[in-house]
Amino acid sequence: MNRPEDLRRALASLMPQSLATVSIMVSNDGLDEPVRTICKEFSVDLVDGPRRGLGPNRNNCVSHAQTPLITFIDDDVIAGPDFIRAALQVDRTKVTTGFELRHEGTGQPKVVTPHNASFLGFQIKPPQSRVQAVVMNAAVFPTSALRAFPFDENITYGYEEIDISRKLASNGIQIAVDYSLWNNHHPSPINRKEYATRLVASRIYTTYRAYRCYEANSTKATAFLLTAMVHHVLHLIRIKGDLRSAFRTAVQVRKMWRESQRDQGGRTPSR
Incomplete structure (x- = not known):
């Protein structure tokens, strides 16, 4: 992203916490300048x-x-005062x-805690005995x-955090809070408007992938896919949205899945 001032604030929030055992790295997905200058500054x-994209x-x-250990802080984040020490x-x-405390608008920030995915892939279920988010x-x-279980590189925006959580959990790696x-x-x-359409495709793709690959349940995956597309069309009807976007979403999901198969040499993607 090209948000150099956001990056400057994010790095500034980390500086008072920097310790000899900590390495701070910026992976630049935007323009070289002024990011290079900011990194030299800090x-x-x-x-x-x-x-x-993100993955x-x-x-x-x-x-x-x-x-x-590794942690990911996006450029629109300001670190809590003791985050590194706690990490x-x-x-x-x-x-x-x-x-995280999510600051949107002028009201009080929203407290965002980890929530497992519902059947349709929305992160709304408070974890019970097993955290998968x-x-x-x-x-x-x-x-x-x-390194053993990398991020899915077909997920360029949105839901990569729930996908990696499910992948790691399905491979026996515990998630603690x-x-x-x-x-x-x-x-x-x-x-944000552009990202909104990509979020729907990412949710459907990652949830289908979770059922098909991580749970190895193709019946559940197929049932989800049909339900999710009907749910999306009904949502568009309710908000008087562009129904053509449902077709574009389906095409995008299919493309993501086919690319994931191509990455696996034509096989169903593994865990």
Whole structure:
């Protein structure tokens, strides 16, 4: 993204917490300047991003990481005052997630905690005995886990956090909750309308993938896909939206799935 002032604020929030054992890296998915200047200003590492969206960019960070733990803070985040210290105390064999304060508008910030996905893929279910979700901007991962089970690079925007959570959980990696981990999130209004249509496709794709691959339940996956598309069409009718967008969503989901199969040499994507 091209939000240099957001990046400057994000880095400034981390500087008072910087410790000798912490490495701060910017994977640049936007224009080279003024990002390069900002990184020099704060003496942080800069690596070229793949410029293909969130999934590829997060994998790029993992490939360059040289620490046993890794956390992802987007450029519209201002770190909580003790986030790094709390992150260094987590169990290094688990994923640990906290919460974020989401600042939108002029009212009080919304507290966003991890919620598991519903049947339709919406993150609305409070975790009971098993957590299968993270708040991405307040989560700490074992770097080795993300090298073994990387982010899906077909997910370029939205729902990559629920997909990676389900992938890791299905492979036996526990997700713990620790509310001493928290950050402030100030979502940027830039390109929100464009992202809205991509979010629907990402939700349907990631949920279908979860049932088909992580749960190995093709019947459930097919039932979900049919239900999700009907649900989307009914939603568009209710809000008097453009029904043609449902077709575009279906095409996008199909494209994402076919690309994931191509990545696996024509096989159904594995865990």
